[in-house]
Amino acid sequence: xxxxxxxxxxVVFLVLPFIAIAVFxxxxxxxxxxxxxxxxxxxxxxxxxxxxxxxxxMVLAPVGALACLLVAYPVAYYLALRAPxxxxxxxxALVVIPFWTSxxxxxxxxxxxxxxxxxxxxxxxxxxxxxxxxxxxxxxLLGIVYxxxxxxxxxxxxxxxxxDRRLLEASADLGATPxxxxxxxxxxxxxxxxxxxxxxxxxxxxxxYLIPTLLGGGxxxxxxxxxxxxxxxxxxxxxxxxxxxxLVLVSVxxxxxxNRISTRVSGARRVDLI
Amino acid sequence: MRAFVIAVFAxxxxxxxxxxxxxxxxxxxxxxxxxFSVQWYGKALANPFLVEALKNSLFIATTSALLxxxxxxxxxxxxxxxxxxxxxxxxxxxGAAIVVPGVVIGISTLVALVQLFGVVNPFLASIWPDDQxxxxxxxxxxxxxxxGLFSMALVTMIVGTRLGSLDRNLVExxxxxxxxxxxxxxxxxxxxxxxxxxxxxxxxxxxxxxxFIIAFFVAGAQTTLPIYVFxxxxxGVTPEINAIATIxxxxxxxxxxxxxWQLRQRKPSN
Numbered sequence: 426x427x428x429x430x431x432x433x434x435x436v437v438f439l440v441l442p443f444i445a446i447a448v449f450x451x452x453x454x455x456x457x458x459x460x461x462x463x464x465x466x467x468x469x470x471x472x473x474x475x476x477x478x479x480x481x482x483m484v485l486a487p488v489g490a491l492a493c494l495l496v497a498y499p500v501a502y503y504l505a506l507r508a509p510x511x512x513x514x515x516x517x518a519l520v521v522i523p524f525w526t527s528x529x530x531x532x533x534x535x536x537x538x539x540x541x542x543x544x545x546x547x548x549x550x551x552x553x554x555x556x557x558x559x560x561x562x563x564x565x566l567l568g569i570v571y572x573x574x575x576x577x578x579x580x581x582x583x584x585x586x587x588x589d590r591r592l593l594e595a596s597a598d599l600g601a602t603p604x605x606x607x608x609x610x611x612x613x614x615x616x617x618x619x620x621x622x623x624x625x626x627x628x629x630x631x632x633x634y635l636i637p638t639l640l641g642g643g644x645x646x647x648x649x650x651x652x653x654x655x656x657x658x659x660x661x662x663x664x665x666x667x668x669x670x671x672l673v674l675v676s677v678x679x680x681x682x683x684n685r686i687s688t689r690v691s692g693a694r695r696v697d698l699i
Numbered sequence: 700m701r702a703f704v705i706a707v708f709a710x711x712x713x714x715x716x717x718x719x720x721x722x723x724x725x726x727x728x729x730x731x732x733x734x735f736s737v738q739w740y741g742k743a744l745a746n747p748f749l750v751e752a753l754k755n756s757l758f759i760a761t762t763s764a765l766l767x768x769x770x771x772x773x774x775x776x777x778x779x780x781x782x783x784x785x786x787x788x789x790x791x792x793x794g795a796a797i798v799v800p801g802v803v804i805g806i807s808t809l810v811a812l813v814q815l816f817g818v819v820n821p822f823l824a825s826i827w828p829d830d831q832x833x834x835x836x837x838x839x840x841x842x843x844x845x846x847g848l849f850s851m852a853l854v855t856m857i858v859g860t861r862l863g864s865l866d867r868n869l870v871e872x873x874x875x876x877x878x879x880x881x882x883x884x885x886x887x888x889x890x891x892x893x894x895x896x897x898x899x900x901x902x903x904x905x906x907x908x909x910x911f912i913i914a915f916f917v918a919g920a921q922t923t924l925p926i927y928v929f930x931x932x933x934x935g936v937t938p939e940i941n942a943i944a945t946i947x948x949x950x951x952x953x954x955x956x957x958x959x960w961q962l963r964q965r966k967p968s969n
Contacts, residue, residue: 427776427777427780428781430769430770430773430774431770431774431777431789432774432789434770434848434851435792435793437844438808438811438845439792439796439799439848440792441811442804442808442810442812445811445814446806446810449810460810460814496707499700499703499704499707500703500704500707503700503701503703503704504704507700507701516704518956518959519708519712521959522952522956523711523715525902525905525909525951525954526715526909526951526955527909527925527944527947527951529909529911529925529928529929530715530909530928530944530947530948533928533932533936534714534715534717534944535714536936537714537717537721538714538717540936542936543717571710571714574707574711575711625798628798628800629800632800632801632802632803632912633802634802634912635911635929639932649800649802649912652802653802653915656806656809656916657915665806666806666810669802672803673803676798676799680798
């Protein structure tokens with residue numbers, strides 16, 4: 426009985442909508458837009474029509490997640506193993522706060538910094554005229570790292586914090602160099618956190634809309650942009666549903682792969698964030 | 700490594716600091732700070748569309764967070780008593796509610812509700828006695844429901860974690876001393892999980908207040924603050940948006956700090 430309301434909520438607003446788009450994805454577009462009942466895989470066969478958006482997303486999502494990881498790991502490492510005790514909680518809070526602050530506002534901040542009157546104006550001042558920063562793939566990548574960095578730092582921090590420090594000492598006592606201790610012990614045991622962060626960031630990037638829209642200026646087109654267009658403008662719901670279903674399937678594959686890698690290398694499942 | 704970490708924190712906070720700084724700029728231009736002024740805050744709060752959007756967002760965030768806190772807490776308590784298989788199914792659904800990208804949640808809710816309304820509205824029209832039958836449409840209800848889905852899953856997980864670390868001895872002692880299950884719940888369980896419930900509520904509120912993409916799909920004719928801001932940003936960057944952004948940032952930061960503080964309250968150290 427306690428589970429009743431939550432179950433109803435999950436069924437009505439998660440399971441049923443998912444079934445609805447699954448049904449739509451094998452349907453046809455009605456002439457005036459919307460949906461017409463059918464059973465066809467034409468929508469899925471048509472996926473290459475959005476190949477550019479798919480390609481951009483499939484490249485920028487893993488690259489973005491990797492860039493996030495490269496920046497996040499040293500920070501998480503410092504927070505978990507090197508930071509002075511009294512600073513640790515404050516620094517951790519400074520990571521958590523952006524995680525829960527509006528992505529729209531934070532992306533807007535970069536629009537502001539990279540836009541015509543931000544860094545380009547400064548560059549023009551010191552003699553570099555006409556440097557374009559916003560509306561480039563580089564700006565989108567920067568926005569991605571900025572937006573998702575906290576989500577990457579947190580799980581890595583959690584797994585590094587749980588790490589048994591005696592293992593590090595043992596490794597050093599047995600004559601391992603700092604580098605081989607790092608590779609053989611630290612990195613290996615923090616892999617569950619790395620995999621959690623990487624898969625979460627990558628899945629969220631697969632559906633990203635705000636960052637490419639605001640920092641890519643319509644030039645860098647993501648699947649998310651395609652979905653907004655198909656559902657809110659051109660009203661081709663069946664095709665949009667097929668793309669959404671594909672996106673969910675790719676996400677599931679990413680999650681399973683992340684779990685597999687993590688279990689195989691370090692013997693532990695990925696880290697739960699909460 | 701310390702230098703790198705400092706640089707990363709600067710990277711995280713400098714752009715935000717710039718937005719806040721220029722929200723107090725007396726001039727129109729983003730490139731030069733010409734003096735301190737709060738005029739843009741005044742302009743923002745005198746804008747009726749903006750105030751309307753802000754009110755909508757506050758209403759939606761409060762409602763969805765309250766519902767999520769209630770249903771999520773109930774679910775966490777219920778989950779502690781069900782079999783392992785049922786629990787696994789439920790956990791998978793909660794995980795899905797949290798992990799599925801907002802854009803997919805948005806469109807699937809849109810599709811399902813539009814289909815549902817397509818069936819229900821003609822039916823209501825046919826059974827309604829007079830000429831003005833109620834028409835279901837996208838709006839407050841659909842945003843609250845879609846936001847609440849994520850929030851409820853979040854609250855269930857946060858409260859569930861707290862329940863897991865609850866001292867079972869206290870519960871047993873309470874029932875050994877002939878307390879009714881309700882009394883045990885009120886005087887032992889509830890006080891211990893309350894910080895988690897409050898933290899869950901605050902995070903749920905923050906999520907709903909900040910969300911753009913889900914509301915973008917299911918808002919129908921309604922406007923929330925992020926939707927309004929998004930539309931204005933696309934028309935151009937103005938100090939007025941900086942003022943709104945500053946208000947939203949400050950509000951989010953306060954809520955998150957409060958939530959974290961609640962989560963750390965009387966947490967068993969382990």
